[in-house]
Amino acid sequence: MRNLLDFILKNSHSFLFILLEVLCLVLLFRFNNYQGSVYFTSANRFCGFVYETTSQVTGYFHLKAINDSLTERNIKAEQELVALRRQVMELSGDTVKFDSLTATVLQGFNLIKAHVVNNSLNRADNYLTIDCGSSDGLLPEMGVVNGLGVVGIVDKTASHHALVISLLNSKSNVSCKIKGREYFGYLRWDGKDSRFSWLRDLPRHAVCHKGDTIVTSGYSAIFPEGIMVGTVDKVLDSNDGLSYLVRVKLAVDFGRLNDVRIIFRKGMEEQQQLEKEIQ
Amino acid sequence: MLSSLQHILWVVGLVLIQAVFFNHIHIGGYATPFVYVWLILILNKNINRNILLLWGFGIGLLIDIFSNTLGMHAAATTLLAYVRPFILSLFVSHDSQEDFSPGVRVMGIGRFTGYVGIGVLLHHIVLLSLDAFSLFYWHILLAKIFSCALLTVLCILFIEFMRKGK
Missing domain, CATH: 2.40.10.340 (Rod shape-determining protein MreC, domain 1)
Structure with a gap:
């Protein structure tokens, strides 16, 4: 018993390390499932205040x-x-x-x-x-x-x-369609270039050209139909070959x-x- | 020598600067300096290891809250705090019992750069791998790790020389 206690005391930093890392990973993987976690985001009162103050200054730059x-x-x-x-x-x-x-x-x-x-x-x-x-x-x-x-x-x-x-x-899915043609797919980012996103699951028989306008489809309750998303930049085949994968130049400059x-x-x-x- | 109060002031200042300034730098779309790791690297050599770990966790958590990445920075910074004594022992002779805070002034530029370089690289590998967890673009990940690490080390050396100049 005494040896065990000695061992724990001697290596207390290793145990503390493991404990803290486990805590970090729990926070990391549970964060998005937990509605009350808004206090651990930049939307809490203090961070919000700090960012609001700085954006009042930087807002003028662009x-x-x-x-x-x-x-x-x-x-x-x-x-x-x-x-x-x-x-x-x-x-x-x-x-x-x-x-x-x-x-x-x-x-x-x-x-x-x-x-x-x-x-x-x-x-x-x-x-x-x-x-x-x-x-x-x-x-x-x-x-x-x-x-x-x-x-x-x-x-x-x-x-x-x-x-x-x-x-x-990667968590955002927006249902979109090609303006005027009504073919629809969903928009999801691939984590690379902030100017482009990808329209997935567009059917093979859809007609789609470079420069076509992509708008929201209005199938979900979130966005009304016909809000601008971007324009078609490149049309590729999806990996399974069953649908088109469209690179969309986003209308909004997120920068x-x-x-x-x-x-x-x-x-x-x-x-x-x-x-x-x-x- | 850094007193605790002085260090707390540095923590508050640097966390805020990281949140409102450094987090928004993306050179070439990749490189963001995570200068706050400097706060862990310069803590006193003979600091209690448990306290060092708590510093790492606390600073990481603060950065996480500001940048909406709960757990990510905390995990990387805690790991850095855990391995820091090993890294430091690579660059400082074992028999030196004296109490000092790692820095350019006491260690010399060569050894300090090596110490900071290894620490920062380790921290960034953990941090950016956790960030890219759901993505499999390993070449982008590698480019991010090395460009960020280079930028962070340069920024840290800059801060060190500014302090030395005083």
């Missing part, structure tokens, strides 16, 4: 580039609007019809404004921290977009900050995210509560 791309998109959208308005006018000769058309696109969806305070690009699983939380009405599983396209999905929420799974994360919007459907809370009760 402002010019962000402004340029928004202006460009605005001009494009305005030209499209003028063309469409003219077409609707020609077809129906009625302006009331047009107003009711625009109202139906985002019908039933709400937007909340937020700032990205922390962001990563080069890990296998990337997350964003935003300065909105449950006190602003955020819930896990809400979609996050910016002016250019889809950014990610809310994962965990603290009272004033939230953790968002970015598209650049300089600043303003984002959280998008959610009215009645989403009710649906989630119902689903929870069923489980």
Whole structure:
């Protein structure tokens, strides 16, 4: 007994080492299954405060580039609007019809404004921290977009900050389709280049060309149909040869995210509560 | 000589700098310096090994919380704290009983670089392998490990010379 105690005391650092490493691995592998773990993320109050302060400074650095791309998109959208308005006018000769058309696109969806305070690009699983939380009405599983396209999905929420799974994360699956052709697949990142992601499971008979636009399919409750994701960059065969694998140039530049919007459907809370009760 | 209070100040400062600055550097898309390992490497040579381990775990956990990688940095830094006495004994003669904190000033640039290099490489192998756990691109992993390690060692030497210059 005495020898045993001596042995343990003499090697206490080795036992402590094993104990701490086991603790680390438990934390590492259980982190994502545990909703309460938001306090161990950058969305907790203190980290959120630190990142918010720094992003108030660094937010100015990319402002010019962000402004340029928004202006460009605005001009494009305005030209499209003028063309469409003219077409609707020609077809129906009625302006009331047009107003009711625009109202139906985002019908039933709400937007909340937020700032990205922390962001990563080069890990296998990337997350964003935003300065909105449950006190602003955020819930896990809400979609996050910016002016250019889809950014990610809310994962965990603290009272004033939230953790968002970015598209650049092996855990993010977004159902997407080719605009105008309705063939759909799911988008998942491969951990390499932050400018590109991969659309998988696109059927063999689908028609797909370089430059085609990829948008959300609207099959899940998270994103409404038709939000920009990116453009087709390269079409390859999947490993099993049963479907296409499409390299998608992402519309959002994850290197300089600043303003984002959280998008959610009215009645989403009710649906989630119902689903929870069923489980 | 570093007093405990001084070291705590360094920890707070360097963890914050790591979180808001170094974590956002990606040279060539790969290389990110993890300068905070310096905090473990410069702790006093004769420090109690249990306390050294707790320092490693604590600092790693703080970095994890800031970068949403719970357990990853803590595991790597705890391992570094465990093997540090072995690495240090490779570069310091066994009979030197004197109490000192490893640094350029006491060890000389050659031996200090070797000591930091081995420690940092070991830490980065564990850290980046855990990060790439679900991916099998071993050549990207290797490129990341060596580019990050090189950058970290350069940053640590820079800090050391800044302190020496004072």
